[in-house]
Amino acid sequence: MSLNTKLDEFCRKLPKVELHAHLNGSISEATLSKLIERKLKDFPDGVELAVAQRTINKGQRRTLDECFAMFRIIHPLTDTAETIYMVTCDVIRDFAEDNVKYLELRSTPRHVPATGMTKETYVRAILKAIEDCKESMDIIVKFMLAIDMRNTLEGADETVELANKLKDCSNGVVVGVDFSGDPKAGDARSFIPVFQKAQSYGLKLALHLAEVPERNEETLEVLKLIPGRVGHGTFLLPEDGGNQELVDVMVQNKIPLELCLTSNIKGQTVAAYDNHHFKKWYDIGHPISVCTDDKGVFSTTLSEEYSILAQTFELSQEKLWDISYKSIDLIFADEKTKAYLRGVWEKERENVFKLS
Numbered sequence: 001m002s003l004n005t006k007l008d009e010f011c012r013k014l015p016k017v018e019l020h021a022h023l024n025g026s027i028s029e030a031t032l033s034k035l036i037e038r039k040l041k042d043f044p045d046g047v048e049l050a051v052a053q054r055t056i057n058k059g060q061r062r063t064l065d066e067c068f069a070m071f072r073i074i075h076p077l078t079d080t081a082e083t084i085y086m087v088t089c090d091v092i093r094d095f096a097e098d099n100v101k102y103l104e105l106r107s108t109p110r111h112v113p114a115t116g117m118t119k120e121t122y123v124r125a126i127l128k129a130i131e132d133c134k135e136s137m138d139i140i141v142k143f144m145l146a147i148d149m150r151n152t153l154e155g156a157d158e159t160v161e162l163a164n165k166l167k168d169c170s171n172g173v174v175v176g177v178d179f180s181g182d183p184k185a186g187d188a189r190s191f192i193p194v195f196q197k198a199q200s201y202g203l204k205l206a207l208h209l210a211e212v213p214e215r216n217e218e219t220l221e222v223l224k225l226i227p228g229r230v231g232h233g234t235f236l237l238p239e240d241g242g243n244q245e246l247v248d249v250m251v252q253n254k255i256p257l258e259l260c261l262t263s264n265i266k267g268q269t270v271a272a273y274d275n276h277h278f279k280k281w282y283d284i285g286h287p288i289s290v291c292t293d294d295k296g297v298f299s300t301t302l303s304e305e306y307s308i309l310a311q312t313f314e315l316s317q318e319k320l321w322d323i324s325y326k327s328i329d330l331i332f333a334d335e336k337t338k339a340y341l342r343g344v345w346e347k348e349r350e351n352v353f354k355l356s
């Protein structure tokens with residue numbers, strides 16, 4: 001993508017909403033280096049980690065499998081509640097510095113017996129970080145507990161119960177449940193009972209669906225739950241291997257799509273930016289939001305994603321503004337928060353356009 005300073009500056013100043021960010025995938029290179037250094041101090045023989053540091057550096061394309069391999073490097077670095085607290089603060093700061101005004105983070109609670117971290121202390125560390133960042137950062141942060149496709153049904157149920165428990169004492173911070181993980185590793189249909197349970201608790205569902213091809217039946221059955229939002233949805237359209245029935249459910253129920261362009265390019269589920277399904281959904285006026293997915297793993301920022309979008313599809317600054325403003329409609333927080341954010345956007349508008 002060519003350098004376009006004026007556009008980049010506009011995208012940076014644009015107030016933004018980030019709705020699809022996995023905590024461990026969003027850790028910056030600087031924070032990762034900090035974590036690796038710490039580990040090397042504790043375990044001077046940590047040769048494997050020293051090698052890992054190089055593999056994490058800014059990457060070209062990777063296969064989706066290679067993307068998931070990155071998490072096998074990152075997860076051992078974030079294996080205590082203290083580290084989870086620290087990386088959450090760093091990730092929130094990164095987004096705030098990129099002018100993201102509203103962020104929905106998601107993360108898979110992990111139990112690590114060796115360090116004593118439990119699923120609950122994991123999530124509590126994130127919630128504490130969110131609370132502590134409120135004081136000093138101009139950003140609203142909400143949280144979703146993630147179910148990994150490789151989880152057992154019991155494990156997934158435990159996550160939903162934990163989400164429900166913490167929802168009530170989180171002051172509105174816990175808004176929903178995510179479903180993610182290596183899309184080739186499981187079948188979303190087996191989790192339908194836990195998704196329904198989450199809905200019955202008033203938790204919103206953000207589900208990764210149709211991220212890889214040939215999942216039409218599975219996707220259709222899960223879409224019938226009418227999730228609050230769908231992540232990726234790369235293979236829903238008939239021309240991409242999906243079908244009209246899938247599109248109809250999406251359109252009739254106005255199920256918003258979280259679109260992560262660079263993630264799809266680097267994971268090679270989309271061949272090139274200008275092939276991205278953004279264009280077709282955008283052209284029919286379907287609700288979409290632009291997201292980073294894993295800004296650390298994919299070496300991107302939300303501003304860069306807006307800039308790439310504008311350059312690829314020749315979108316004016318007004319159109320970018322509109323996409324960002326309309327994303328407010330898609331957040332999982334309440335109407336009061338939406339009204340507040342609309343006020344923020346209106347206040348910033350003049351300042352953002354003054355530049356260009």
Ligand SMILES: CNc1ncnc2c1ncn2[C@@H]1O[C@H](COP(=O)(O)O)[C@@H](O)[C@H]1O
Nearest residue numbers: 022023024025071106107108146180181182
């Ligand atoms: C690239 N496309 C993707 N598709 C599906 N799931 C993904 C993903 N990128 C990340 N994750 C999910 O997020 C976890 C890392 O963050 P947390 O440990 O939860 O904070 C990964 O292990 C995977 O389950």
Ligand SMILES: [Zn+2]
Nearest residue numbers: 022180231293
């Ligand atoms: Zn994702």
